[in-house]
Amino acid sequence: MVSERRIRVVVAKPGLDSHDRGAKIVARAFRDAGMEVIYTGLRQTPEQIVETALQEDVDVIALSILSGAHLALFPRIMELLKQKELDDVLVFAGGIIPKEDVPNLKKIGITKVFGPGTRTETLVKFVLENVHRRK
Amino acid sequence: MLDEQKFSKITKEREKWEKTTVPSWLRRNPERKKEFKTTSAIDIKRLYTPEDMKNLDYLRNLGFPGQFPFTRGLHATMYRGRLWTMRQFSGFGTAEQTNKRFRYLLKEGETGLSVAFDYPTIMGRDSDDHVSRGEVGICGVAVSSLKDMEILFEGIPLDKVTTSMTINGPAAMLLAMYIAIGDKQGLPRGKLGGTTQNDMLKEFYAQKLCIFPPRPSVKLVVDIIEYCAKHLHKWNPVSISGYHIREAGSNAVQELAFTLADGITYVESTLERGLKVDDFAPRLSFFFAAHNNFFEEIAKFRAARRLWAKIMKERFKAKDPRSLWMRMHVQTSGCTLTAQQPVNNVVRVALQSLAAVLGGTQSLHTNSLDETLALPSEEAVTVALRTQQIIAHESGVTDTVDPLAGSYCAEALTDEMEEKAMKYIDKIDDMGGVVPAIENGFLQKEIADSAYKYQQEIDDKERILVGVNDYTVDEDWVPLEILRIAPDIEAEQLARLQKVKRERNNARVKEVLDKLHDATDRNENLMPTIIEAVKSYATLGEITNVLRNVFGEYRELIVI
Numbered sequence: 001m002v003s004e005r006r007i008r009v010v011v012a013k014p015g016l017d018s019h020d021r022g023a024k025i026v027a028r029a030f031r032d033a034g035m036e037v038i039y040t041g042l043r044q045t046p047e048q049i050v051e052t053a054l055q056e057d058v059d060v061i062a063l064s065i066l067s068g069a070h071l072a073l074f075p076r077i078m079e080l081l082k083q084k085e086l087d088d089v090l091v092f093a094g095g096i097i098p099k100e101d102v103p104n105l106k107k108i109g110i111t112k113v114f115g116p117g118t119r120t121e122t123l124v125k126f127v128l129e130n131v132h133r134r135k
Numbered sequence: 136m137l138d139e140q141k142f143s144k145i146t147k148e149r150e151k152w153e154k155t156t157v158p159s160w161l162r163r164n165p166e167r168k169k170e171f172k173t174t175s176a177i178d179i180k181r182l183y184t185p186e187d188m189k190n191l192d193y194l195r196n197l198g199f200p201g202q203f204p205f206t207r208g209l210h211a212t213m214y215r216g217r218l219w220t221m222r223q224f225s226g227f228g229t230a231e232q233t234n235k236r237f238r239y240l241l242k243e244g245e246t247g248l249s250v251a252f253d254y255p256t257i258m259g260r261d262s263d264d265h266v267s268r269g270e271v272g273i274c275g276v277a278v279s280s281l282k283d284m285e286i287l288f289e290g291i292p293l294d295k296v297t298t299s300m301t302i303n304g305p306a307a308m309l310l311a312m313y314i315a316i317g318d319k320q321g322l323p324r325g326k327l328g329g330t331t332q333n334d335m336l337k338e339f340y341a342q343k344l345c346i347f348p349p350r351p352s353v354k355l356v357v358d359i360i361e362y363c364a365k366h367l368h369k370w371n372p373v374s375i376s377g378y379h380i381r382e383a384g385s386n387a388v389q390e391l392a393f394t395l396a397d398g399i400t401y402v403e404s405t406l407e408r409g410l411k412v413d414d415f416a417p418r419l420s421f422f423f424a425a426h427n428n429f430f431e432e433i434a435k436f437r438a439a440r441r442l443w444a445k446i447m448k449e450r451f452k453a454k455d456p457r458s459l460w461m462r463m464h465v466q467t468s469g470c471t472l473t474a475q476q477p478v479n480n481v482v483r484v485a486l487q488s489l490a491a492v493l494g495g496t497q498s499l500h501t502n503s504l505d506e507t508l509a510l511p512s513e514e515a516v517t518v519a520l521r522t523q524q525i526i527a528h529e530s531g532v533t534d535t536v537d538p539l540a541g542s543y544c545a546e547a548l549t550d551e552m553e554e555k556a557m558k559y560i561d562k563i564d565d566m567g568g569v570v571p572a573i574e575n576g577f578l579q580k581e582i583a584d585s586a587y588k589y590q591q592e593i594d595d596k597e598r599i600l601v602g603v604n605d606y607t608v609d610e611d612w613v614p615l616e617i618l619r620i621a622p623d624i625e626a627e628q629l630a631r632l633q634k635v636k637r638e639r640n641n642a643r644v645k646e647v648l649d650k651l652h653d654a655t656d657r658n659e660n661l662m663p664t665i666i667e668a669v670k671s672y673a674t675l676g677e678i679t680n681v682l683r684n685v686f687g688e689y690r691e692l693i694v695i
Contacts, residue, residue, distance in 0.1 A: 015254075015269075015270065016254035016255065016257075016258055016260075016266065016267075016270050017254055017274065018342055018343035018344050020343060020383075021382070021383055021384050021470070021586050024583055024586065024587075024695050025586060025587055025590045027695050028583075028587050028695060031695075037695075039693060039695055041691045041693045042343055042691055043258075043266075045266070067254055067270055067273060067274055068269075068270070068273040068274055068509075068620070069268070069269035069270045069273060071269065072268055072269020072270075073268075073269055096507065096508065096509070098508065098509065098617060098619070115474050116473070116474040116507050117473055117474055117475055117600070117603040117604075119593075119594050119604075120590060120591075120594055121594060
């Protein structure tokens with residue numbers, strides 16, 4: 001019997017801010033839920049994040065940003081993912097992202113944006129329901 | 136102290152009460168929870184009695200305000216004389232915009248300035264650096280050269296206000312710019328009053344805005360302490376900060392312990408430089424968070440003062456009474472604010488501020504209700520400032536000194552905070568100090584564990600957050616207008632930076648940067664050369680790069 005591959009997630013921190021409390025909690029929650037978690041550490045450029053996703057062959061990218069630079073950085077990440085043919089990877093985001101920015105982020109392929117106060121269980125459930133396993 | 140006979144009578148009566156009155160009441164009215172704990176997992180008893188103060192020696196443990204061990208406050212009359220400094224952390228967009236906000240706050244009764252810089256500035260990067268894209272002026276004001284700083288303080292006489300600058304890695308550069316402006320205003324340097332946060336140690340395990348590795352970072356901190364001891368007598372060279380430790384997820388005991396451990400390291404490092412303890416210790420200042428648990432927070436502030444006074448007196452043999460003073464700034468805790476039903480944050484901030492005032496703070500920042508969503512709007516920051524003014528002028532708590540002293544509960548918690556913090560400090564000492572405790576990941580792990588535990592308590596509803604995991608509504612009933620930074624800020628800032636680079640004497644800039652490189656190589660105190668550099672309009676990024684080349688760059692130790 002071949003055991004099913006565990007879901008592989010990269011929790012990534014783009015932007016210059018250093019608020020990693022949420023990202024680390026989310027990383028632990030995914031790990032406790034049985035996923036393989038790669039946490040990038042702070043201040044990753046879009047290029048570094050996409051490179052990690054490629055190298056680690058992940059199914060999910062969880063972006064955490066609280067600096068307000070999401071509109072400058074997320075489009076670049078999505079563009080690079082497309083270039084590397086990683087567009088089947090589930091990408092979602094959390095942090096401080098104003099509501100009115102969400103429609104634009106959805107348009108470029110960020111599946112969902114979670115705000116402060118989200119239960120970790122909600123995130124785990126979201127990943128399980130939306131992940132497309134990569135071969 | 137009560138005598139033995141009185142105590143045994145109280146004990147007897149208490150035991151009787153526990154056997155009779157309590158069980159009969161509990162049968163019909165069970166308690167809400169099995170156990171009641173603070174955020175630091177300190178058990179809160181159902182009732183505190185004089186027995187909890189049995190070992191309290193009034194003169195030794197509490198004493199009088201303005202006297203060792205300062206449990207009751209740093210000053211004899213506390214807020215009956217001067218109120219705390221109302222200091223709102225602010226900065227956004229360009230220097231012009233922030234200058235306007237500063238003037239507005241001063242007009243509305245603020246008594247001190249506090250500058251928030253944007254992320255590129257905090258990381259020692261110019262606005263035109265490629266990593267600054269999308270970040271210029273977003274989370275604070277962009278300062279790339281002395282030109283920006285001149286605009287930031289235009290029309291504000293630096294001998295009339297004190298200014299706190301939340302800056303760490305590039306603290307020397309920003310302080311140098313402030314000094315340069317003071318020089319331009321014709322002020323003797325001894326007249327400049329304010330604070331540079333300049334606390335690098337907590338950056339490595341809490342706030343994580345690091346440029347250089349730990350050891351050269353501490354060297355720069357000591358450079359500033361030494362320079363200020365000699366030239367800027369009214370400046371607090373460092374604000375030893377527990378705030379970020381708490382925001383990163385620690386509990387109250389850890390916040391207290393790690394902050395004091397950082398303080399001990401700075402004192403030791405400055406003594407190694409050859410200064411005498413009383414020459415610099417009076418200007419060391421502190422910064423704490425005011426979190427939700429009201430009594431635990433008050434106990435933390437009182438214990439902090441007592442513990443620091445003892446450390447300075449006993450461990451470092453300080454003689455000047457002011458070396459024993461823990462002067463503190465407090466900010467209400469940002470991480471307790473909720474994005475849900477944000478108007479409720481006004482109430483949280485009011486309670487937290489009250490704890491800070493009852494804890495005897497010297498300076499206070501109150502968060503604005505909209506800060507989980509964005510930087511504060513003018514309306515929101517006004518409510519935050521008014522909250523302080525209401526506590527100061529309407530509540531009456533400022534009319535007597537340390538009104539909670541003698542509360543069985545407050546004193547028991549104060550003792551417990553001190554005792555538990557001291558255990559951590561001993562443990563860190565055993566590891567060889569804070570730097571080894573950062574390098575082996577101990578401090579990072581402690582904080583990550585506490586943060587995760589806190590979140591689990593919320594997820595499991597063991598900890599109720601109103602509007603988040605209980606009393607929720609589908610749509611917030613008060614829509615907020617949040618502050619948005621106009622996208623043209625970046626272009627405006629870049630144009631100014633280009634103009635500065637075009638108009639300055641580039642040969643002079645090169646000369647002074649070379650001189651800085653040599654001074655860094657020779658391990659000299661870098662402040663004088665950095666002042667020269669900023670005056671030549673060398674940019675923040677250029678100066679930081681010189682140091683980066685010599686010191687190297689810090690690589691984050693990832694601890695989940």
